[in-house]
Structures are given as C-alpha cells and as structure tokens.
Amino acid sequence: MPALPNSHEALLKNREYLYGRLAILGPADPALMPALAGSGLVVTERFGLWQRLSSLEGWTAAFGYDDPVLSPGCADTVVVFLAKARAEMALRLELASWLVAKGGRLILVGEKKEGISGAVKQLRALAPQAAKIDSARHCQVWQADHLQPSETFDVRQWLQWHGVESSGVRFQVAGLPGIFSAGALDAGTAMLLDSLASFPLKDGPVLDFACGAGVIGTWLQLYQRSLGEPGTQVDGVDVQSQAVICAHSTYQRAGAAGTITASDGLERVEGKYAAVLSNPPFHTGIRTDTSMTEEFLRQVAGHLEPGGELRLVANSFLPYQELIRRHVGPVSAIAGDKRFTVWSARRH
Template sequence: MPALPNSHEALLRNREYLRGRLAVLGPLDIAVVPALAESGLVMTEHYGLWERLQNLAGWAVAFGYDDPALTPAAADTIVVFLPKARAELALRLELARWLAANGARLILVGEKKEGIAGAVKQLKAMAPAAVKLDSARHCQVWQADDLQPAETFDVHQWLEWHPVDCGGIRFEVAGLPGIFSAGELDTGTAMLLESLADYPLTQGPVLDFACGAGVIGTWLQLYQRSNGQSAAPVDGLDVQSQAVICARSTYQRAQVSGAITASDGLSRIEGKYASVLSNPPFHTGIRTDTSMTEQFLQQVKEHLEPGGELRLVANSFLPYEELIRRHIGPVKVIAGDRRFTVWSARRH
C-alpha cells in the first residue's frame, strides 16, 4: 500500500483507542478506512473520494454535511481529521457531536503544519478534559471522552450571505466554512466577469466548471437580464459538497437557473455547451496542484460545441496557455495583469 498521509499513519498508531461503532470524518486517503475497522460510517466532502468509497463493503458513505447517511447518535467513536480550512473545523466538530451516542469518544488528528495546535484550542473549548494521546510524524492525536451530544444538526443553518457587486450587478452569495473565497469576490473571478461584459459569449448553453458558490453563473444571468437579453441557464459543477450546497442556495435566492452537479472532473456531465467558463482551483490542501485543471483541459473539448468557447481565468504564472492551445485550439489573452490572466480559446 502506498504511504498514507502523516495524520493517517498517526491515527493507525493509536487505533486501539477506537471502540464501538466508528465514524470517520474527512479522510484524505480512503485506504486508511478499512484499516481502522470492518464497518462504520465515513464522510467526505470530495465527490471523487465518495465515488471510490462506494467500493468499501460494510461502510456507510456520506458525501458532505447534508447526506442522509448521516444520522444522530450513530457512533461510539468519531474520528475527526483536521480540515484544510480552519473555519470548517467548528462545522466538523458540531457534526461529530450530532453523530455521537451517549458517552461517545472523539479523536482529533492533524499535522502541525495544518494548525493542529490551534485546533486543539477549539477542541478544548468544546471538551475541556481532552488529552493528547500521541505526537508522531509531525502530528498530534487528541482524545475527548463523554462527548456532549448535539440535539440537532443542519448544515443549511451555517449558511452565511455576502453581497457581491461587480459591473453594476449586485446579489447575495451563500457561504459555508471551508468553501473558497467565502464572503468576498476574489480578484480573478472579478476579472473573468468583467471580460464577459467586454466580450459577450455566443448565445447558447453555458457550463461553469469548479463553480464554487455559483457566483459566475448568477452574475452572468443577472447581467444578461439587466441588458435586456435572454439569459441562458448556466449549469455548474464542483467536486466539493459545500460548494454544491452554496451554489444551489445562491441560484435559488437570485432566482436564476441551471443544474448544479457534484462531479469529480467532467465525468457526470453529458451533452455539449456553447461556452465553458472556469476559475479553477490550483491547490490541494496547502500545496500547488494543477492536475485537476490539466485533466479538465484534456476532456473539455468533448463538451464544447464546434466553435464553442472556453474562457478561463487563472494566476498568470500557471502554465495553462500551452495546454489550452494543445487541447482546445488557438488561444488568446483577453484580459490580464501581473496576477491574473483571462484566456479564451475556441474549439477547432
């Protein structure tokens, strides 16, 4: 078996502290799951990991914080892996309390570079008697017994609403802990939106890849309406559960249309689009990782109509121009500065 992340190895060193019905929240590598127990509940926010977890016999699998597989008082031990966004830890700990049976045990594990020291302060605020079990592989493993169960849990109650104002179009966007750029319009997306005003899209169906909270699809439809144009639905897809929840909520509040789909890459998308838009992520955890975008560029041509346009914004230092040219067709820069570039390419 390939080497597991350090936090997973640290947990395996302490598996004797796992007892009764087990719930595992947020593993980065699913290989750790069957090594912990023969059965249990595992939750991941990543759709690709959720798909692969379906192959595990004996385990109930949940995609994100609103999956019906999550039920109250269902676990005697809850393992919480430290999420990459600190704000999400409070959400994950509250879910753990709701999953906890009477007398349940919580195990928190994470790497020092991920911020486990600060996370322990959050844990102790909830469970003052928490104790450190182990320090290994630059990680810490903490245990809190007799977890106080939560009576209710509804991720939609954690939604926060933030105003977006760009090009005279104003609306509210939903945010949840752990979602990219929650609460503000990031500079790259703003540049992409401005390019849509300066260089309008061809009429036809639109796809927003890695849609996040649904900002691009919402803005585009409201902008088209404000200019007396017919607004085509903008479908969105994202690999993360919180993003899917937020995008659907943003669309609903703004009264715009389009299907929001959970998908790892383009695997769940059928049909072709006149335009595909994206401000794709380039981080996995705390390291740069462009593999998802590279895979997207290899596949997206099959989902573009002949002559259809890919319009993508990214940090200017990322090596996307040659990939776009190779996989889509002639590419040009339509907006940019030292930090961000908007590329446009049309399918051959």
C-alpha cells in the same frame, strides 16, 4: 501500497483507542478504512473521494454535511481529521458532536505544521476534558471521552450571505466554511466577469466548471437581464459538497436557472455547450496542484459545440496556454495583469 498520510499513520498507531461503532470525518486516503479492519461511517466533502469510499465493503460513505445517511448518535467513536480552515474545523466538530452517542469518544488527529494546535483549542471549547494521547508522524492525537451529544445539526444553519457587485449587477452569494473565497468576490473571478461584459459570449448553453458558490452563473444571467436580454441558463459543476450546497442556494435566491452537479472533473457532465467558463482551483490543501485543471483541459473539448468557447481565468504564472491550445484550439489572452490572465479559446 503507497504510504498513507502522516495523520492516517498516527491514527493507526493508536487504533486501540477506537471502540464500538466508528465514524471517520475528513480522511484523505480511502486505504485507511481497510487498514482499520472495521466498518462504520466515513464522511468526505470531495466527490471523487466519496465515490472511492462508496466501494469499500462494510463502510457507509457520506458526501458532505447534508447527506441523508448521517444520523444522530450513530457512532461510539468519532475520528475527526484536521480541516484546512478554522471555520470548517468548527463545522466538523459540530457534526461530530451530533453523530456521537451519549458518553461516546472523539479522537482528533492532525499534523503540527497544518495547525493542530488551533484545532485543539476548538476541541477543548467543546470538550474541556480532552487530552493528548500521542505525538507521532509529526502529528498529535487527542481524545475526549464522556461526550454529551448535540441534539440538532443542520449545515444550512451555517450559511452566510454576502453581496457581490460587478458591472452594476449586485446579488447575494451563499457561503459555508471551507468554500473558496467565502465572503468576497476574488480578483480572478472579478476579471473574468469584466471580460464577459467586454466580450459577450455567443448564444447557447453555458457550463461553469468548478462553480464554487455559483457566482459566475448567477452574475451572467442577471447581467444579461439588465441589458434586456433573456438570461442564458448556466449549469454548474463542482467537486466539493459545500460548493454544491452554496451554488444551489445562490441560484435559488437570485432566480438563476441551471443544474448544479457534484462531479470529479467532467465525469458526470453530459451534453455540449456553446461556452465553458471557469476559475479553476490550483491548490490541494496548502500545496500547489494543477492536476484537476489539466485533466479538465484534456476533456473539455468533448463538451464544447463546434466553435464553442472555453474562457478561463488563472494565475498568470500557471502554464495553461499551451495545454489549452493543444486540447481546445487557438487561444489568446483577452484580459490580464501581473496576477491573473483570462484565456479564450475556440474548439477546433
């Protein structure tokens, strides 16, 4: 069996501190749960990982922070793995303090190089009695006992709104901790929106892959309406729970139309589209990872109508041009600078 992440190995080394009903927040590898040889609740924000966790015997898997299987006081021990962003760590700790039973235990685990020291400060703000119980596998393991649980938890209380403007169209976008580019319009998406104004799409349904908070689909519909045209329905798909929540919220506030789907890649997307748009991610945690986009490029032609367009913005150094040409069709750069390139391809 492949080696588990360092943080998972550190937890297994200290499994004697786990007691009673378990809840595990933010694991990276589903192999951890069978290694714990127990049962309980496991929470992930990633749809593909949730699917794998759902198949584990004895474990109840929750997708994100609003899954209906989550309930207060359901765990005697809650294990929280380090989140990559400080704001999401605060969200995880608040969820943990709602899931834990009165007098229960919280275990925090994370790698030193990924910022466990900052998370410890957040833990101690919640539980001043927290103490380190081990350093192992370049990680620290902290424990807090006799917790007083929170009475309420609602992820939508964490929603924050910010304005976005492009080509004279302004609207409000929902943000949650852990979502890409929360609080601002990132430069890559801005370039993609400019290209949609300069080179309009042909008529027909549109899919926004890795839709995030729903910026592209909302803007496109509002921009078309500003020109006196009926807004094209834009469906969205994303792997992350927070993105799905935010996209629903952004669409609802703007009066945009489209179905938002949680999916690992295009697995749960049905039908064909006149255009597929994307500003896909290329990071997993702190590491460059283009595997999801490469898999998307291998599959996207099957979701394009004949002659349908793929329009994608990406960092200019990423090697997508040949993949797009091979799997979709003739490709050209229709906008770009040293940082980003907008690629346009028509299905063969």
